[in-house]
Amino acid sequence: MKRALITGISGQDGSYLAELLLSKGYEVHGLIRRASTFNTGRIDHLFQDPHVPDARLHLHYGDLCNSEQLTNIVYNVRPDEIYNLGAQSHVKVSFDMPEYTGDVTGLGTTRLLEAIRRSGIATRFYQASSSELYGDAPAPQNELTGFRPRSPYGAAKLYSYWMTANYREGYGIWACNGILFNHESPRRGPTFVTRKITMGVANILAGRQHKLYLGNLDARRDWGYAPDYVEAMWRMLQQDRPDDYVIGTGEVRTVKEFVEAAFGHVGLDWREHVAIDPRYYRPTEVEYLLADASKAKRALGWAPTVTFRELVKIMVDHDVQAVRGESRVPSALTGKPVASLAA
Template sequence: MIHIGKIALITGITGQDGSYLAELLLHKGYEVHGIIRRASTFNTSRLDHIYADPHEETRLFLHYGDLSDNEQISNIIYNIHPSEIYHLGAQSHVRVSFDTPEYTGDITGLGTTRILETIRKSGQDIRFYQASSSEMFGATPPPQNEDTKFWPRSPYACAKVYAYYMTCNYRDGYNMFACNGILFNHESPRRGETFVTRKITRGLANIVAGKQKYLYMGNLDARRDWGFSPEYVEAMWLMLQQDKPDDYVVATGQTNSVREFLEESFSYAGLNWEDHVKIDAKYFRPTEVENLIGDADKAKRVLGWKPRVSFKDLTRIMMDADFRAAGLTPIGEGDAALEKLYPDKWWKAD
């Protein structure tokens, strides 16, 4: 383990990326702080295994806060004096953003401004990472890179474009070390169950286990550039280790449709997806993003980052994990691929 001794603050630490990032930073010797919302139920399941390890020194601390409350956010930053802030917190579900546009704008957009303004006022030397999104490109034809114009197609994407430009503005106007990571879709066994990839793998595992018969889907023709979340949080960390702040696209450069994700997953389980999938209009978006393909050449050149997990392996990794979660024996090809690619992986098994 590398003993760096830095202090990091992560918003959205209870999410997929936040939990992997926390593990990566702990592995590198950081003291890690995370902001969580106060709720009537615990929502720290992705982090519980860190506390469960009796051999792990406690260097993970959670604070109650809300991105809509500037005073809470400011107090946390002033009190812990982080050297790095990774801002991953947001209302991050694209379809839900159409139903809650004002809330999405407040949390996903203005939440970023609240953190940036707190950093500016604090006078502390803090490096800031903003979780930008490929959804900002929207209807712009692929491939998309750092010079591609934005054409957002959802309230979520509009809020992310606002947050992106505010990050650039604070970097240019106040000489802050602030970076935008424009991450394309990235998945894992920790992906939220309402997101399409996890909805498919979890639903399929339940179908095999006899717990449900059908999977209800929306647009199957939408094409996305899907990568593996642990690899993408490594790119986040690399951005804040550079001499100068900049913006980077993080992607695989390969695109696949939702239909192809269904085909890959169901064939792995030995089933025909058409026998178990029904289309439900309520899952369609008012405006759709048809095709995203990221060009991550800059991240490869400057950061030395590159993706290793293929689309096929990604589906198998997620399927094996959801088979286990459903009480089934994993087929094992996903587990084997992960062991081959990451024999000494820094994150705990999912």
């Protein structure tokens, strides 16, 4: 039985990855921060699922800011695969907390790579890189495109990207970067624009909200479905040799198009409900991100399975049901509903 360690297991990607690995027979270990309140809503259903034995899912308290903790966990768990998904991942927040973002998102990766090197274990390491590395670089962007990050978050991810490459080349650690473009789901955090839109639609439809305030509607993004993207992560670590891959759909939409699709899905006219608030603009904007994922399609055999319209429908339907108190989450192994899911 393979053993995996996931940092950020309680996040969107971490929860879907945990489900995927459990369905493949892995023993899964997750890193969570000790806090005054639990933030495990996205994975609580796994502990209630009779098809997931207790002995195959374990949570460990730890922090990407604490190198001693990381070294102890890596050495004691001795995972076959490590997926570093933990980060301060909100771009807008990174402008307000640049030092913290650099410490967690940037230096946190170095601490984890050092834990691997110092423990001497043989493991495969996945680093969650981001399309924010590209910033205002010309589109479409692929593995050969030059990086031009436009936020503290993008800069911290760039540091992590190059540290991963350096530990791979300098110490022979099996390590790769997955440069994932925007990927969404009903488990996306409510402060991210796509989820903010779909939750706004649900609340407006239910009469709980009248206006949805947004920022730059002209920003263009390559949006995919998060479960597709965690499949790509896993495939990267099954290759004969480590490499870096861009993951995206190859199709671009504006924020305005997402808004139109979300409101249109429930028969509402977005122009009656959406207003622009300058507070949601960033000091430096990233206008156009479009993936060229031809390398991943060729080398990994990966391709997205959910279209843009289907993605919007999945998210809106979930949030409409959640507002009505009907939200359910499928079992990781059977696909049957087992419990309600916290976003």
